[in-house]
Each structure stands twice: as structure tokens, then as C-alpha cells.
Amino acid sequence: MTKHKIYTMSFASVYPHYVKKAEKKGRTKSEVDEIILWLTGYDQEKLEAQLEKQTDFETFFEEAPELNPSRAMIKGVICGVRVEEIEEPLMQEIRYMDKLVDELAKGKAMEKILRN
Template identity: 75%
Template sequence: MAKHNIYTMSVASVYPLYVAKAERKGRTKAEVDQIICWLTGYSREGLAEELEKQTDFETFFSKAPRLNPSRTLIKGVVCGVRVEDIGEPTMKEIRYLDKLIDELAKGKAMDKILRNKN
């Protein structure tokens, strides 16, 4: 079975779309970066390096320093698919990120987006 096209797309090609979506709703690039770093364990510098290297999504997630264990608390529908029902691991990680960016754009508080238990 062929890989899904998103796996071979560079994160850098989609990143500006994440930022634009957030900024249209009054949120910031820094918040997008915070979400990505929280999800993957990349530092801001590490994220910038991966963007500069044009790293594809599959590699980006497979080499992530530390996928956040709280990411499994992310629930809901993205692109018509319930995130918690996605079986393929890389696609699930991509959709977790999509869901977090959606929550940011919808005005959700960062504590809730980052699944802080406070």
C-alpha cells in the first residue's frame, strides 16, 4: 500500500498555513511553536532546524525527541475523522497536531490545548 501524500510533504510547507490560521483568529506564531514543541519535544531551535531542513512529516514525527504522553488526551474530529479512532501511528500524530491548531484558532486557552490538568 502506498504512503499517504502528507507523509512525504515537508512540515515547512504546511507550517505557514498553521501560523496563518492561528493569526487570522488573533493568535500568534509563538503559540503555534509552543504547541508543536509541546507535542513533539522539539525545542524552538530544533523546530527551526527541522523547518529549515524541509523535513517531511514522517521523519519529523519518527525523530521527535519526546512525543508528549498527554497527547492521547486529544479527542475529537479533524477532517471528518475522529482522532482517537485513527490506527496508523504517523497519521494519528499529524491529526493530533491538526486538532491542536484547530483548538488554538477557535480561541481555546493554551492550558486546555496543552492538556494541563490544573
């Protein structure tokens, strides 16, 4: 079975799009980072290292220190698909991140985005 194209894409190539989407709606890069750190367990230094290494999405999630158990609370539609119904684990992780950035861009409060 062929890997989905996004799995082999560099996380660093998509990251600026996350930031741009958020900033266009008055949010900040640091809020995008906070979401990514919450989801993956990376700290800021390790996130920067992953960006610098041009790590692909598959490796980015494989090396994540601790995926947040509360991510299972992320519900809703992204790219026309309900994130909670995605069966492929890696694709689900990627779509969780997309959904969180989308919520940020839509003006949702950080404590709600981070499922507090």
C-alpha cells in the same frame, strides 16, 4: 502499500498554514510553536532546524525527541474523522497536531490545549 501523500510532504510547507490559521483568529506564531514543542518534544532551535531542512512529516515525527504522553488526551473530530480512532500511528500524530492548531484558532485557552 503506498504512503499517504502527507507523509512525504515537507513539514515546512504546511507550517505557514498553521501559523496563518492561528493569526487570522488573533493568535500568534509563538503559540503555534508552543503547541508543536509540547506535542513533539522539540525545542525552538530544533524546530527551526527541521523547518530549514524541509523535513517531511514522516521524518519530523520519527526524529521528535519525545512525543508528549498527554497527547492521548486529545479527542475530537478533524477532517471528519475522530482523532482518537485513527489506527495509523503517523496519521494520528499529524491529526493531533491539526487538532491542536484548530483548537488554538477557535480561541481555546492554552492550558486546555496543552491538556494541563
